Amino acid sequence: MNFTCIPDYSDVLHPGVPVDVAANIAPLVRGTADPTAATVNGVSWFSFQPSTTGPVTVAIQHPISTVEPAEIRYHVWARGDDAAIDYVVQRMPVFLGVDEQALAGWAEFDELLARTAHLLPERVVAARRKNPGMRFMATGQLVDELLTVVLEQKVTQRQARATWGWLAKTYGEASPAGEPASKLAPKPQRVLDIPSWEWHAGWVQPFMVRTLKTVASRASALHRLAHQPLERISAGLTSLPGIGPWTVAETLQRTHGAADYVAVGDYHIAHHVGEALTGRRTDDEGMLELLEPWVGHRQRIVRLIYASGIRFSRFGPRMAATDFRDR
16 A cells, blocks of 8 residues: 555554444544544544654554454554554554454353344344444543543534544644644643633633643543553543543543443433334433343444434434634
8 A cells, every 4th residue: 555654664463353444433533624533545544642652643454344354454653663663563453442352342242132132123133243343442542532522522513523623733743644644632731731712712612621621631640540440440530520421431432442331411322222222212311221231231232223224313403503702
């Protein structure tokens, strides 16, 4: 494959299971204007800086099949930083969601799904057969993902993507590989240094700014926290002002492949789970009750519901973006 900038390292991973890279990385890409991650012409790109090395860009070529095991080629740009390259090589199975622990989780889930298929609509069960390459990617980048998820709190997807694009393009440093993932997430100190009027111009609401600065000010502690068990990470995150169960779930799904963390408090998910499983909308409490048979794998069921193609009812007005910049 030809690149405008020659990679520092290239390798091939043989996961032994199907992997749908394009679908699995989608939750990490905040729209087409995301300067830190992108999928273009059969290649997914992701730029980031591990807490212990210099920055890296990874390009992952999509395998020839998403339903059969196939090799996955990947390339790394790290400005010659051997430690950063080694980090990516060691992390790649976890990043793709095909490490030993993740594969054991999917095997356990498939057995549970076979035993509980009678509790689910056939389309949800069939979604697993049709999507054997479904995995939960795990970036390990707790601070970076918190920045993106906080910007998604209580706003429309369009607004969240616009603010993340603005923040990363304006304050993120250049990535090692350039386009299409040309920027890194802003460093914590850079976030702390952004003046209030620039946040306002960037369409970031004051409550988000406070939370973003809390995350940035605790970055060192959060880097350490990221290596703890999920329950401890969750407890540590919810102890911070402005971070609740929804933010924790949306973050840990992306950073740690957290298969049991469902986004409680979401504008749509509880309604959609209720409709898919009972034909009727429900609330968060009802959703958790419905998902009880799959404790340990509840987010896997949610992903299958969305992959099933079930069409959901629409009631009431769409959530509208709030533009407060002229206030």
